[in-house]
Amino acid sequence: MSAVPTRSVWTPGEVGRVAEPVLEIKNLSVDYGFDANPTHVLRDVSLTLNRGEVLGLAGESGCGKSTLAYAATRLLPPPGMITGGEVIFTDRSGDQVDVLAMSDRDLRASRWQDMAIVFQGAMNSLNPVHRIGRQISDALLAHLPNMTKKESLERAADLLDMVGISPDRLRSFPHQLSGGMRQRVMIAMALALDPQVLIMDEPTTALDVVMQRQIVEQIAELRDRLGFSVIFITHDVSLLIEIADRIAIMYAGEIVEEAAAQDVYRRPRHPYSDALLHSFPPLRGPRRELGGIPGSPPDLAKRPSGCPFRDRCAHAFDACPTVHPELVTPAVPGDDPRRQVACLLHDPGAVAAAGFTPVPVPVELSVR
């Protein structure tokens, strides 16, 4: 059935590249609302992006994946407010800087140059009254004052060529381009200053599958060539498994599972990841009845105590309503020690400490 070799037990040193963090998000908390009882959207979220890696961020709408990306780049619009945490960016020479503590001036210089974002709706991110060549060269000129207009247009032509658009399109207006081409122009613009981190917020959601595949291939190819790191936000887990090295699954403002892409797909440890993977009808293989996930995500303004997923979880037990699960290494022998899961099934210590009887990990969540 599968052409991908399945790795049954984790062996050290197999993932190759030495993990060198480029962006470390530490205990980031975000609230929405300035009144007496704001909604806690993100609570103590920690995430590390390594150099040259594609990190996937998946989850349902409203689970806080975009909020995380915008908070980490300080693009969060009011009433969103960062209430705690650090975002450490490490540049190529090894200097570290906390993005959340930067002065406005430094931040302005750092944006686009260090971290660039491709927004969800490419149609709305381009200025409709300017030619795309001018829009790309504007960004270049703002960051590189010594560049001449001619040089910037030449660079813009190179960039368009890089994403597979003929450079004579420089003189086109956004409305003269198709959706896929506009999205590529956005990617070219984001790469204009050779950033080290590229954040892509649902870059392919508005495109059809053929175009989606072209864009995704393009990103993978450019990543290999230019060596930037990517945070890829989407709700399409099956797409993430193809392109991401690591995947973090979010639910109700928390990361519930983080592991290598193939591990998430073949050996999910959190009941939510498992259910999410079974929410997509497969294109191949036997046709079987699928149920999706019953219920709907919790209202973050009235976040329940304990595990936020317990009401929809098939494996919930008596400790789930009281004990809040923390990220731990899964309680399955042979698992990659770097993967993490926030589920009480994998944390018998916390369950016992709260006075409940631990439950063994069910077979579905301990696939080897």
Next chain:
Amino acid sequence: MTAPTQGRTEHGEGAAQDAPAQTPVLQAVSIRKHFPVRGFRSKKVVHAVDGVDLELYRGRVVALVGESGSGKSTIARLLAQLMPLTDGTILLNGEDAKTTGRAGFRRYVSKVQMIFQDPFASLNPVHTVRYTLTRSLKIHRGRLGGDELEKALAELLDRVNLRPASRYIDKFPHELSGGQRQRVAIARALAANPQVLLADEPISMLDVSIRLGILNLLRDLRDRLQIAILYITHDIASARYFADRTMVMYAGRVVESGDSESVTQDPKHPYTQLLVRSAPDPDDLDARARGARGEAPSLVTPPDGCRFNPRCPFAVDACRSELPPLLDVGVGRKAACWGYSDRPDRPQLGSVLDAYGQRPTIDVEVVVRADADIAAAAGQEDPR
């Protein structure tokens, strides 16, 4: 309502074989829709839908798959008679369904109902669920009141699995989640006791975890009420899961049709192959089409011949000059590709995987010319 116990034992199969035995509930015969292009004395038209035949049978789901702009939604709107046809006929239970006037349209609409993509937009935010459903019931079932109305409302909500009805009946749309809203929209359509349900991307605006719930609900309605469903989607995997027959559209034309299982597992038309091979499938990473280029053609000036020919790796002269008809390519399957004809100059079809494997190199000539253009442009702007 008596549900006929016709064979639905094997998935996918059967639709083609037993289809001619009954008349289709709703049938479109070579329908065509051209939209005029704005502009002074402009004679140009957008060829949104060109010569599409479609048949919907009782208790069967037909999926219409295609990329955005391929004319899927236009077909749904034409079938709902929300806009006039340019050409062709629509038959309801074998009779011409062309309506004139309000009463005729209402009679038609009570048999053919539509569900829209965005449940956030299709429900009026200032009215409660009760009002929305009551209005639909009163329009389509005549005067209802008191207990009778309450019973009908409860039954409708129960049918779309919103239980208990009392919890949802007095809610406003903003108090409901996306999935619940879409269920209310389905209940509103069911209030008319329709024979046909036109579902225009009913799940694409919903969260991934609740999409299957809506599809399973629609499937349940198909089985219990024997409604004919047209399911419009761009996700070919969900068409395989839900639909009995799948029709693939490209640039306003149907390029392939057949039972869902064979269309997705053994696609015949090169476009369908590209579509199936482009969908993400983590189990089968090697069989993904890579390096495909190009995009859908302009529908104002569609290419001569097969509309897929500019992107098709197998295209020959015949494809560029003559439009291929839908040819039989198996039991109940059709594909509009000259590769399946017996003409001597037919294209030799191969695997799209091999065909797209090698990326075309960048056309050097174009780059050089463009560079000159840019230099000229830069020169013009510099003095300012």
